[in-house]
Structures are given as structure tokens and as C-alpha cells.
Amino acid sequence: MSEISPEVPDNRQDAPSHVDPNSTRITKPGVKRLVLTLSVLFSLVLGFPFLWKSVEIYRSSLPFGEISEMESNPSLSFPCRFQAVFINFNSNPSPNHLQLSILDKITELTSNSSQCGACANDLALSVTVDSISSCTQTHPTDNSNYYRCGAISAVDFDFSNDDDDGVDELLESVLGVKNVYSVVVVNGGGEGIRAVVGKYRHAWIVGSVEEEEEESVLVSRVAEIFVKMFVNGGTENGLIHGEFMPVGADRRIVLSFNLLNAEPNDWVYDWDFQRVDETLLAPIIKVLGPIANISVESQVLYHTPKSSFSYWDEKWKSYIFSTKDLPFFVNSNEWHLDTSIAAGGRSKILQFVVYVPSAKECPLSLLLPTGEISKTNGFISPMWGGVVVWNPPGCLNSETNHPSRHTMSREDLQAVFEVFMGQFRQLFGLKSNNLYIGASGTYHLLPSGKGFTEWELDVLSRQFACFNLHSCATTLGSLSRLVQSLPRMIIMDEIGKLVQFSLEAAKLAQSNASLGDNESSAGQARSLAEDAFFHPSIMSISYYSFEHCFAIYSPFFLPVSMHVLLAALREWKRYKQEKAKYTAWKAKVKVES
Amino acid sequence: MMVRYKMHNSFGFKSLAAMLLLLILSSSTSYRASAETTMHTNNWAVLVCTSRFWFNYRHMANTLSLYRTVKRLGIPDERIILMLADDMACNARNKYPAQVFNNENHKLNLYGDNVEVDYRGYEVTVENFLRVLTGRHEAAVPRSKRLLSDEGSHILLYMTGHGGDEFLKFQDSEELQSHDLADAVKQMKEKHRFKELLIMVDTCQAATLFSQLHSLGVLAIGSSMKGENSYSHHLDSDVGVSVVDRFTFYTLAFFEKLNMYDNASLSSLFTSYNPTLLMSTAYYRTDLYQRKLEEVPVTNFFGSVMETIHTDSAYRTTFSRKTSETIMPLQQSVEHDESRQLINSNVQDQTSDTKIEDKQCPFTRRWNAFQDKLEKIERIDSLVNYGLIIMFPLLLISTWLSR
Numbered sequence: 001m002s003e004i005s006p007e008v009p010d011n012r013q014d015a016p017s018h019v020d021p022n023s024t025r026i027t028k029p030g031v032k033r034l035v036l037t038l039s040v041l042f043s044l045v046l047g048f049p050f051l052w053k054s055v056e057i058y059r060s061s062l063p064f065g066e067i068s069e070m071e072s073n074p075s076l077s078f079p080c081r082f083q084a085v086f087i088n089f090n091s092n093p094s095p096n097h098l099q100l101s102i103l104d105k106i107t108e109l110t111s112n113s114s115q116c117g118a119c120a121n122d123l124a125l126s127v128t129v130d131s132i133s134s135c136t137q138t139h140p141t142d143n144s145n146y147y148r149c150g151a152i153s154a155v156d157f158d159f160s161n162d163d164d165d166g167v168d169e170l171l172e173s174v175l176g177v178k179n180v181y182s183v184v185v186v187n188g189g190g191e192g193i194r195a196v197v198g199k200y201r202h203a204w205i206v207g208s209v210e211e212e213e214e215e216s217v218l219v220s221r222v223a224e225i226f227v228k229m230f231v232n233g234g235t236e237n238g239l240i241h242g243e244f245m246p247v248g249a250d251r252r253i254v255l256s257f258n259l260l261n262a263e264p265n266d267w268v269y270d271w272d273f274q275r276v277d278e279t280l281l282a283p284i285i286k287v288l289g290p291i292a293n294i295s296v297e298s299q300v301l302y303h304t305p306k307s308s309f310s311y312w313d314e315k316w317k318s319y320i321f322s323t324k325d326l327p328f329f330v331n332s333n334e335w336h337l338d339t340s341i342a343a344g345g346r347s348k349i350l351q352f353v354v355y356v357p358s359a360k361e362c363p364l365s366l367l368l369p370t371g372e373i374s375k376t377n378g379f380i381s382p383m384w385g386g387v388v389v390w391n392p393p394g395c396l397n398s399e400t401n402h403p404s405r406h407t408m409s410r411e412d413l414q415a416v417f418e419v420f421m422g423q424f425r426q427l428f429g430l431k432s433n434n435l436y437i438g439a440s441g442t443y444h445l446l447p448s449g450k451g452f453t454e455w456e457l458d459v460l461s462r463q464f465a466c467f468n469l470h471s472c473a474t475t476l477g478s479l480s481r482l483v484q485s486l487p488r489m490i491i492m493d494e495i496g497k498l499v500q501f502s503l504e505a506a507k508l509a510q511s512n513a514s515l516g517d518n519e520s521s522a523g524q525a526r527s528l529a530e531d532a533f534f535h536p537s538i539m540s541i542s543y544y545s546f547e548h549c550f551a552i553y554s555p556f557f558l559p560v561s562m563h564v565l566l567a568a569l570r571e572w573k574r575y576k577q578e579k580a581k582y583t584a585w586k587a588k589v590k591v592e593s
Numbered sequence: 594m595m596v597r598y599k600m601h602n603s604f605g606f607k608s609l610a611a612m613l614l615l616l617i618l619s620s621s622t623s624y625r626a627s628a629e630t631t632m633h634t635n636n637w638a639v640l641v642c643t644s645r646f647w648f649n650y651r652h653m654a655n656t657l658s659l660y661r662t663v664k665r666l667g668i669p670d671e672r673i674i675l676m677l678a679d680d681m682a683c684n685a686r687n688k689y690p691a692q693v694f695n696n697e698n699h700k701l702n703l704y705g706d707n708v709e710v711d712y713r714g715y716e717v718t719v720e721n722f723l724r725v726l727t728g729r730h731e732a733a734v735p736r737s738k739r740l741l742s743d744e745g746s747h748i749l750l751y752m753t754g755h756g757g758d759e760f761l762k763f764q765d766s767e768e769l770q771s772h773d774l775a776d777a778v779k780q781m782k783e784k785h786r787f788k789e790l791l792i793m794v795d796t797c798q799a800a801t802l803f804s805q806l807h808s809l810g811v812l813a814i815g816s817s818m819k820g821e822n823s824y825s826h827h828l829d830s831d832v833g834v835s836v837v838d839r840f841t842f843y844t845l846a847f848f849e850k851l852n853m854y855d856n857a858s859l860s861s862l863f864t865s866y867n868p869t870l871l872m873s874t875a876y877y878r879t880d881l882y883q884r885k886l887e888e889v890p891v892t893n894f895f896g897s898v899m900e901t902i903h904t905d906s907a908y909r910t911t912f913s914r915k916t917s918e919t920i921m922p923l924q925q926s927v928e929h930d931e932s933r934q935l936i937n938s939n940v941q942d943q944t945s946d947t948k949i950e951d952k953q954c955p956f957t958r959r960w961n962a963f964q965d966k967l968e969k970i971e972r973i974d975s976l977v978n979y980g981l982i983i984m985f986p987l988l989l990i991s992t993w994l995s996r
Contacts, residue, residue: 307667323901323903326901326903327898327899327900327901328667328899329901330899332667332668332669332670332671332672332897333664333669333670333707337671338671338736340736343736344732344736345730345732345734345735345736345739345741366903368903374903374904375905375907376903376904376905376906376907378903378904379901379902379903379904380901380902380904381634381899381900381901381902382632382634382900382902383634383743383745384634384635384899386904388904415907418907418908418909419904419907419908421907421908422904422905422906422907422908423904425908426902426904431905432904432905432906432907432908433905433906434906434908434909447908447909451908475784478780478783478784481783482780482783533784534727534728534729534730536724536729536730536731538729539720539723539724539729
């Protein structure tokens with residue numbers, strides 16, 4: 001129902017006739033319209049902050065401070081616990097004196113390398129001198145894990161024959177403790193000094209030493225075993241770079257074994273891979289479990305010639321290819337090796353190839369630059385894998401014109417897989433032979449049936465932990481820099497959570513390492529960090545630019561707000577006018593009355 | 594890290610300048626040190642043709658010619674990412690079906706043997722291209738579609754199509770801006786996805802596409818400068834369209850003379866471009882690349898190099914003596930195998946899922962339980978229908994009450 005303003009005839013009749021409606025009015029101007037428009041405007045203005053908040057870009061908050069702190073100090077410090085036992089030294093050297101000289105030598109050897117995993121901070125050495133008459137020890141802080149006097153005597157070392165394995169087992173039963181590395185020095189036996197590093201965490205040196213000055217020789221050999229073997233793993237340089245870390249970002253490695261028949265028209269070879277997998281590969285895979293998750297595939301390929309050339313050499317009675325041809329040996333056009341279905345996008349694949357040459361090039365041998373023929377006929381390419389050339393037996397004298405199918409004999413397969421084992425160790429940065437030639441002398445390294453000895457596994461897991469932590473820190477740093485440089489990019493909750501878990505795992509790895517505990521937190525930290533960095537939602541072209549936001553919301557709000565604003569202004573102006581008219585009339589009335 | 598030189602009007606200007614200079618020197622030397630320590634492990638090639646439709650035949654021929662060259666010099670398919678619209682060979686307008694030529698003499702069929710296209714047709718988008726470069730794929734993308742380079746890889750990135758000032762047109766519907774490309778390269782560098790990168794662009798105003806690059810270790814060459822067009826080489830009157838572009842034609846002419854064992858240098862390649870023949874100026878930038886071009890062989894990017902190390906000896910263990918005596922019983926070994934396989938299949942699960950579940954707050958847990966319950970209701974459609982039907986009487990009642 002609309003309201004009609006009541007007539008006011010009295011005022012009209014009483015008022016003088018010269019009232020000008022354009023400049024005066026008699027009644028007070030109404031405020032309803034003004035109130036209405038102002039309230040609509042006010043509610044629009046009030047709602048604006050809510051709109052702004054609702055179109056805000058969702059960015060999960062990342063802990064930038066913690067990330068930069070981790071990036072500046074991604075180091076792990078491992079404790080080193082050593083002990084040296086001297087047996088049957090009748091001259092009775094003082095253990096404290098020996099301890100000091102060994103420690104001096106150790107610090108001298110470690111001074112020029114500041115790699116992750118070195119024993120710079122936390123080093124403890126205990127020395128025991130045990131002879132028939134007496135036994136003296138330096139006093140380490142905790143006695144429980146160290147050598148008890150009289151546990152080993154010189155008669156245990158049978159000097160006539162070199163039964164290294166027996167000695168190794170015996171020492172393991174006496175000394176076998178986790179995290180403590182031991183060297184046993186025995187005085188006795190034949191001429192010269194013989195040093196052997198066992199399969200577990202100890203080594204022994206046997207020699208006949210009577211004079212005092214030879215003591216310093218022993219001291220330097222003991223220190224060299226500690227530093228070069230047990231800390232560095234028998235390699236020369238620190239390996240924080242990714243060069244010898246063939247593990248994928250998701251901690252998986254796929255080993256792909258391929259048997260290549262270059263010319264099936266001559267002969268076709270097959271192999272019993274299942275048996276090899278069960279007997280030879282299974283223990284190695286189990287032992288490397290803490291470091292990486294390994295899976296194995298195999299295939300047999302045909303018509304796979306190599307792409308380099310070889311020539312007949314009369315002296316060696318075989319076809320020769322040299323080390324200069326090695327980079328061109330792998331014929332990637334014909335060798336379809338990367339057909340793995342088990343490998344995910346971020347696993348690492350290592351290819352192991354057995355190449356069976358054709359009749360035109362058989363036997364095929366590798367000539368080394370020194371002029372000798374290689375004993376293994378194999379080579380590796382770091383981060384790719386290894387190749388072994390296997391010549392079928394009796395191929396020089398064979399006159400087969402028809403293709404014949406054979407299976408590789410068990411002994412041949414065994415020999416080939418021993419070369420593969422050596423190559424696998426080389427891919428991890430360890431040496432494939434059993435001799436280490438150091439500054440003070442040569443050391444025999446006992447090989448283990450599982451492919452890696454326990455001290456080598458310790459070295460590997462320390463190096464991997466260092467590398468993983470370093471990689472995690474740099475990845476998180478790159479992610480934080482990227483996120484900060486694109487302020488309008490959406491960051492999902494999942495990324496924030498991954499970063500948080502990764503930082504927690506990294507801190508756990510750091511604290512566990514200083515306690516001497518070696519587990520896989522660093523690997524987890526790295527894979528979580530990589531998941532965060534490579535999250536598919538971080539695409540720089542899809543960030544929400546301001547023009548985009550404006551273009552979406554302006555058709556809704558711009559016309560409406562324009563109308564409301566104009567209406568409010570118009571009402572305000574009208575109210576002011578009418579108010580002015582009313583006050584003018586009132587003033588006139590006042591003047592008149 | 595780029596250190597930008599800022600003008601300061603305060604005192605101590607000289608000391609600030611000296612400090613900045615020291616910073617620049619130290620950062621460059623530290624980079625040099627780290628770059629030298631990584632070893633060159635493999636070569637990758639990313640070849641992108643950004644055009645489709647019949648009249649852009651020459652762009653596809655360009656890309657396929659370079660693919661063939663790079664394969665011939667040794668880079669295998671598993672290290673080549675080929676992105677093509679791939680609509681020429683079987684096009685209804687192609688007089689020679691299933692054949693693509695880059696010369697009017699038709700001597701070479703580029704589509705002949707063993708062409709593996711990784712992204713074809715409508716998969717060639719700016720988003721996929723940037724995903725390939727930065728490595729941010731969904732989990733299900735297969736390995737053959739990913740750029741699996743590591744910190745020792747040298748990557749060749751070749752792009753051809755229609756371009757302009759600071760952009761490259763993708764399939765007539767999108768653009769790749771030069772700052773997007775520079776951004777992607779910066780992220781690749783941060784994540785150590787390459788040791789050296791060579792960018793070759795064959796479009797109009799090609800040099801503008803890499804004008805915004807800042808990452809070290811990148812070498813770039815474009816077929817023309819800003820304001821210039823790049824032209825096609827010749828028209829094949831039989832096929833009916835131009836079959837190759839000038840820049841790519843002269844590049845291929847250079848490579849046809851090479852084989853795998855040669856070591857011509859990059860500077861000989863770059864200086865072999867004659868502006869009169871190209872009808873444009875081939876511009877290259879070397880300010881981000883530390884090595885001298887005369888010392889770098891072309892096989893650094895175009896060929897395949899494998900670092901090889903000879904294996905000295907086999908790893909013989911006493912175990913080898915024992916295998917001839919005993920063979921593990923088959924049952925036991927089969928079980929062991931199965932257990933290994935079983936473990937493997939479980940590991941495929943994402944670790945992140947289990948982590949996130951442990952750390953939920955009570956509200957989220959209840960909500961998730963509610964959602965699980967909802968999912969278990971089978972006839973949920975009928976439930977929704979009932980709800981809608983009940984709305985009508987409710988509406989009637991409320992209007993009657995408000996009279």
C-alpha cells in the first residue's frame with residue numbers, strides 16, 4: 001500500500017502565496033530513501049573484506065626459516081670408535097704411548113679431507129697390549145664393548161698356512177660388536193708384515209717385529225687401516241656429489257640384466273637366470289636393503305650388433321677392441337635395453353649387459369692401454385651400468401653354418417656374475433679387486449659372499465646418509481626460493497605437509513647419526529623433499545594473476561556497485577537540497593514572525 | 594645467485610662496490626668449482642615442433658630431420674623427447690602417404706624407420722612442455738615421456754614453429770612466453786637437471802625467446818634477431834608446400850658431413866651460418882656459458898658420449914667354491930622369491946598417505962568417518978530424492994504460517 005502524504009491545506013491557506021517550491025519547502029525532507037540507499041552502500045562496503053579474503057590465494061605456510069637453517073648446515077657427524085690390540089709383544093710398549101702416536105697419525109691422515117662422515121669431532125681409541133706375562137689397557141670411557149684381556153693369543157694365528165677365513169671367523173666371535181672397529185697386531189710368523197682386512201669390522205696385521213723403530217711402521221699401518229679402510233671405504237676422495245650414488249629419488253634401484261646375441265644366425269645363447277637370481281643375487285639384495293630397495297629384471301635380446309669396430313690380431317689370436325672404442329661400444333639404436341615396466345618415474349635403472357659376439361668377431365678381447373689383454377673383458381659407465389663381453393667356447397674352431405641354441409654353462413655364468421659383482425661394486429664407488437695399495441703398504445681385503453663386507457656396508461650407508469641429507473637440504477632450499485619468488489602461486493596443503501615431514505626426518509637423521517645409529521631417515525627425508533619439489537601442482541603458468549582475478553569478479557560487482565554508488569550520491573545530494581530549502585523557509589518564517 | 598649491481602647514493606659506496614665485486618667473484622668461482630667436479634654422463638635431446646596443420650609441413654620436417662641427425666650421431670630414443678603434432682604423414686592432403694621429406698629431391702624419407710614420438714597431436718601444449726623441462730609430472734606418466742636427466746647431462750633443446758617478440762606460438766592456441774622459458778630453465782638449474790644446455794630456436798624473431806635467461810651453463814642460438822623473419826628454404830612443387838626452413842637446412846648440411854668419431858667444434862657450427870643465405874642473422878648468446886666455443890666439440894650436445902671405466906677384476910668369493918656342492922632346495926628359494934615380490938608390491942604405496950593419516954585432528958577424523966559411512970549407503974540416490982520431495986510440504990507449511 002502506498003502512502004500518500006497527508007494534505008496540509010491549513011498551511012497552504014495560511015502561507016503567503018509567494019512560496020517558491022524550487023527554493024523553499026514547508027515540510028521536513030524525508031530520510032527514508034537516503035537511509036535505504038546508504039544502508040545498501042554500507043552493506044556492500046562491509047562485505048568487501050569478506051570478498052577479499054575469500055579470493056585470497058591459498059598458500060600453505062612453509063617454514064622458510066627452518067629450511068634455510070637446514071640448508072646452511074646439512075652435515076652429519078658420525079662417532080668413530082676404534083680399538084687396537086697388540087699381542088705377543090715382549091718389549092711391552094706402553095699403551096698410552098701407542099694410543100697417542102696412533103691418534104697423531106689418524107689426525108694427520110684426516111686433516112686434508114673435510115668430507116661428510118669423517119671422524120673429525122667424535123673419535124675414541126682404545127689400545128690394549130696383551131702378552132703372556134701381562135696385559136695393559138688404556139681406559140676408554142665405556143668399557144663394555146672393548147676387548148677383554150686374554151681373549152686372543154698368538155697361538156690362534158696359525159702362521160704356516162694362510163687360512164684367512166678361519167682367523168676372520170675367530171676374531172669375529174671374540175671381537176664382534178657393532179660400531180667398534182678393531183685392528184689386531186700380532187708379533188710372530190715369518191718375514192715381513194702382512195695385513196688383512198676381514199669381512200666384518202676388524203683387520204689384523206701379522207709380522208715379526210722386534211726393534212723399536214719398526215713400531216712406528218706398525219703405528220702408521222694401523223692408522224692407515226682405520227682411516228683409509230674403515231672410514232673412507234678404500235676409496236680416495238669424498239663422494240658427496242651424485243656421481244657414484246646410483247639410487248633413485250624414491251630409494252629404488254632396478255637392476256636390468258640383459259643377454260645380447262649379436263648375430264642369432266651364428267648361435268643363440270640362453271641362460272638360467274632364475275637360479276642365479278636365487279643363489280647369487282638374493283643375499284646381495286637383502287644386505288643392501290637399508291640403503292636401497294632393489295628389484296631385478298632380465299631379458300634376452302637378439303640381433304644386437306655393437307657399433308664400434310674391431311680388428312684381428314695375430315699375436316693374441318683374437319679380435320681386438322681397445323679402450324678408445326669403449327665409449328662407442330653400446331649401440332643404443334639397436335640395443336633396446338630400457339624396456340623396464342617395474343621402474344617408476346623416479347627409480348634408477350642400472351643395466352648389466354652380457355654381449356655374445358658374432359662368428360665374424362669371435363673371440364673378442366679388450367686391449368688395455370698397457371698392452372695387455374683384459375682379464376674381465378668388461379667395463380662400466382658410471383650411473384648407467386656395465387658390459388661384459390663373453391666369448392662362446394671354441395668359437396675360433398667352430399664351423400657351424402646353421403644357428404644352434406645353447407645355454408650358458410653354470411661355470412661360465414658364475415664367472416660372468418663375478419665380473420658383474422665387481423662392476424656393481426665399482427658403480428657404488430668401491431674397488432672390485434681384493435688388494436689395496438696404501439702409502440704404508442699393501443692390504444689384502446677379504447671378499448664376502450654377500451658382495452659387500454660389513455665395514456663396506458657401513459661406509460656406504462654413511463655416504464648415502466650424507467648424500468641424502470645434502471640433497472634434501474638443497475631441494476628444500478630450491479623449493480623455498482621458488483615459492484618465495486612467485487607470490488601468487490597456490491601451494492597446496494600436501495606440499496606443506498611433505499616439507500614438514502621431510503624436515504622432521506632430516507632432524508631425526510642428524511640426531512641418530514650422532515648417536516651412531518644408522519638407519520634410513522635421511523633417505524626418507526630426501527624422497528619426501530623430492531616429492532614436495534616435484535609436486536605436479538607447482539606449475540608456474542597457472543598462478544593466479546591479478547588480471548585474472550579482476551576479470552572474473554568485475555562483471556558481478558562493478559555494474560551493481562556503480563548503480564548503488566550513484567543512487568546513494570544522488571539521494572544525498574537531493575537530501576541536502578531539500579534540507580537547504582526547508583531551513584530557508586524556516587528562516588523566512590522566523591524572520592516574518 | 595645473481596648479484597645485481599645497485600646504485601647507492603650513500604657514503605661507503607666504494608666499499609659497497611668492492612664488497613659486491615668480491616661477492617660476484619666468489620660466487621662465480623664457487624660455481625666454476627662445482628661445475629668442474631661433476632662429470633659429463635650422458636646427452637639428452639628435447640625436440641619440439643609447435644605447429645600443426647598442413648601448411649606448416651616444414652616445421653615438422655625440421656624437427657624430424659634434427660631427430661634423425663641426433664639419432665645417427667648416437668643419442669638413443671630413450672634419451673630423446675620428441676614432441677610433434679604429427680599430422681603430416683597421414684594427412685589427406687599428402688600426395689606421398691606416410692612419407693615426410695625435407696628436400697624436393699625426395700631422397701630421404703624422414704618418417705621411414707623407427708620414429709618414436711613421445712608427445713603427439715594435442716599433447717603438445719605449453720603445460721606439457723614445461724612439465725617435461727621441470728620434471729613435474731603426475732605419478733602415472735611413463736618413463737619414456739619424462740626427461741630423466743641428471744646433474745651430468747648435456748641437453749639439446751630445439752624448438753621450431755611460429756614465433757614473435759618474446760613468445761612462441763603453440764599449436765595455434767597458446768603461447769610460450771620468454772619469461773616462462775627462463776623460469777623453467779632456472780628451476781632446472783636449481784634442481785641440477787643439466788650440466789649444460791644448448792637451446793636452438795628456428796622461428797621468426799627467435800633471439801627474443803631466450804633474451805630473459807639468467808641461469809649459468811646455457812648456450813642459445815636463434816635463427817633471427819628481433820624484427821627479422823626466418824624464411825623457408827625452398828618450395829617443393831610436388832608436395833605443394835615448403836619443406837624445410839633455411840636455418841635448419843644449413844644446420845643439417847653441416848652435420849651431414851660429420852660422423853660419430855669427428856670432433857668439429859661448436860664455433861665452427863655457429864660461424865657456418867651465412868646471413869645472406871639465411872636471409873636473417875643467426876644470433877647466439879654465450880654470456881652464460883663458461884667454456885670457449887672453440888674447445889667444445891659438437892658431439893658435446895649432438896652425439897652420445899659415455900664415460901667408461903675398465904673393470905680390473907672380478908669379485909671372487911669363497912662362496913663360489915661352495916655353490917657346486919649344494920643347491921638350495923627349490924621350495925625354500927621360491928618362497929623367498931615370493932616374499933621378496935610381496936614386499937615389493939606393498940612398497941609402491943605412497944608413504945605420504947600413511948603419514949598424513951596419523952596426524953589428523955579429531956574433527957577431520959570424524960568427518961572422514963562420516964564420509965566413509967556415506968559412501969557405504971547403497972541407495973544414496975533414493976535418499977536424495979526423498980529429501981527433495983520432503984522440501985515441498987515444508988515450503989507449503991512455512992508459507993501458510995507466515996501469512
